[in-house]
Structure formats: C-alpha cells, structure tokens
Amino acid sequence: MLTTEPLDIADIVGVPVDLATPFDYLTNSDTDADNAELRSARRWAWYCKDPACPKYWSSWSCKSNFWLHLYETDVHRADVRTHTRVGRRELAKEWRVETDWGMEEPKQPKPTLGQNGIASGNE
Numbered sequence: 262m263l264t265t266e267p268l269d270i271a272d273i274v275g276v277p278v279d280l281a282t283p284f285d286y287l288t289n290s291d292t293d294a295d296n297a298e299l300r301s302a303r304r305w306a307w308y309c310k311d312p313a314c315p316k317y318w319s320s321w322s323c324k325s326n327f328w329l330h331l332y333e334t335d336v337h338r339a340d341v342r343t344h345t346r347v348g349r350r351e352l353a354k355e356w357r358v359e360t361d362w363g364m365e366e367p368k369q370p371k372p373t374l375g376q377n378g379i380a381s382g383n384e
C-alpha cells in the first residue's frame with residue numbers, strides 16, 4: 262500500500278538574504294551625491310592625508326568607508342577636525358581627489374615628508 266511521504270520541511274530553502282545592507286545603501290548614495298558634482302566619467306577618491314596615520318595616503322572610492330577609517334583610527338579620533346559633522350565634511354572635501362570613473366589614473370603623488378607637508382609632485 263502506497264503512502265504519501267510527509268513534506269520534509271528541512272529541505273525548504275530559507276529566504277535569500279538581501280546582501281545590500283542599509284549601511285551600504287547609505288554609503289553609495291552619499292558617494293553618488295558627491296560624484297554628481299563632477300562631469301560624467303569622473304569621480305572622487307578620498308585620501309587619508311594625515312602623515313601620522315598608519316594608512317597615510319590610502320584612498321577610498323566610497324565616502325562612508327573613508328568615514329569608517331576616520332572613526333576606526335585613533336589618530337583621526339584624536340583630531341579635533343573629526344569631532345563635528347561639519348568638521349568631518351570639511352576634511353572630506355579637503356582630502357578628496359578627482360579621478361576617472363574606473364580609477365585607472367595614477368594616484369596623486371605622495372608628498373615628500375619634511376617639507377611642511379607641501380606636495381612635491383612631478384608635473
């Protein structure tokens with residue numbers, strides 16, 4: 262005598278997790294808002310321009326990752342410029358560098374230290 266097997270609930274695959282977290286969403290829209298100031302095919306890269314930072318002259322294409330770096334790094338947390346929203350915004354503006362959309366242009370040359378922070382680019 263045939264019997265109908267009960268449904269095996271364990272086989273039901275869970276609802277796929279949406280990988281776009283709210284944080285990433287904010288990240289992208291924030292970056293996009295800044296990039297909208299530029300011509301098409303151009304974008305900003307945010308540089309860490311504090312020589313005291315262990316990640317000095319690293320660059321981020323995503324503004325919120327740059328914020329996160331400021332937040333995670335003691336040097337920046339001690340920096341009064343990061344203590345206010347306005348200060349952080351000013352800092353981001355000061356440290357961002359325009360580049361091409363694919364980020365294929367060479368990075369901005371790193372200034373030679375010991376010259377009062379004045380960049381000695383080879384233009």
Ligand SMILES: [Zn+2]
Nearest residue numbers: 309314316317
């Ligand atoms: Zn830094």
